[in-house]
Amino acid sequence: MTEITRVQLQPVAKGTLPKLWIGIVLVLLLAAGAAWAAVPKVLTLAEGVTLETLTEGTGPNPGATDYALVNYRGLLDDGTVFDQNDQAPMPVDQVVPGFSTALQNMQAGGRYRVKIPAAQGYGAQGGGPIPPNADLTFEVELIEFRTREEIMQMQQQMMQQQMMQQMMQGGAAPGGAPGGAPVGPGAPAAPPVGQ
Template sequence: MSEITAVPLRPIAKGSLVKLWLGIAVALLVAAGLAYVGTRGVVDKSPAGFMAANARDEGVVTTKSGLQYKILEAGKGDSPTTDDVALINYTGMLIDGKVFDQNERAPLEVAGVVPGFSEGLQLMQRGGKYRLWIPPQLGYGSDVPAGGPIPKDSILVFDVELLDYISRAQLMQMQQMQQMQQQAPAPAGQ
């Protein structure tokens, strides 16, 4: 038969149990606070997460379609329509700031660009400068060539300045007049 040796336990001093529970509660509160501070800077890098966070920035407006824009400098007058050709300066970037395209004095058909860019142009007035955030469904989505400068399902960021615009019909008329002038025979004696 084996013997059991008993180890006497000392009684807990009065108030020690309360101090123990208070210590545990303080440790839990500190741990929760550190966990909160540690995750506060974490940003959801998915397109939907980025757009949701960006929408909270001051001055950013989100349209029904999901396009986001910020007016950097207001323009004046009317806005172009899908029947117009816009003359713009622009820089196209990814959300990490990497530039994939830029151009000055570029004539672009408002209806001939990705839907988000077209929508953004139609919000602007002559002389205006906007920043556009175009979600994948209004940009290129998955329809980008492999290995190109724009990864699939990327948010596109454009800084755009609308210099001027004219209707497509006016542009065609101007081009026809220019062609006729070039084809006209030189006056006699020259």
């Protein structure tokens, strides 16, 4: 009796089996590399501050004397939000020490989770809604940062623009004080005080 479902298998060519195993190992290594890249990177910084990178940023890091523009949310250990702000300008050297340390290790466009021990935050005294000896967690997005010199130049430019606008809107009236009545000979006298 003949079997019509039987298919004759071809012999495996010499050297094919090791190539198959090498291919499987390569696929596993690539998958492991992709999984490793997806794991957030955590840096332990000075005095126990940790910085977890949620989204990579690009470019240089802010310096201690720079100003950072950030979106942030501050949380206590129990999950209570004690502070939150969008597009908040911050002088890097005028925030709590742990936050300053973390900012100096961020890059523009990056999102981070920062854990600050109490000693690098508000310490034993606490502050506002933050109880004494509270560890803090911040979720931070560094939008951009500028040097102090750039900020000062921007402020000067804004002041000059405001002065120009004031002058264009009727600053100095001819023959008189800015926006006031004319003064000098032939000008009407002001009424005496009290009348």
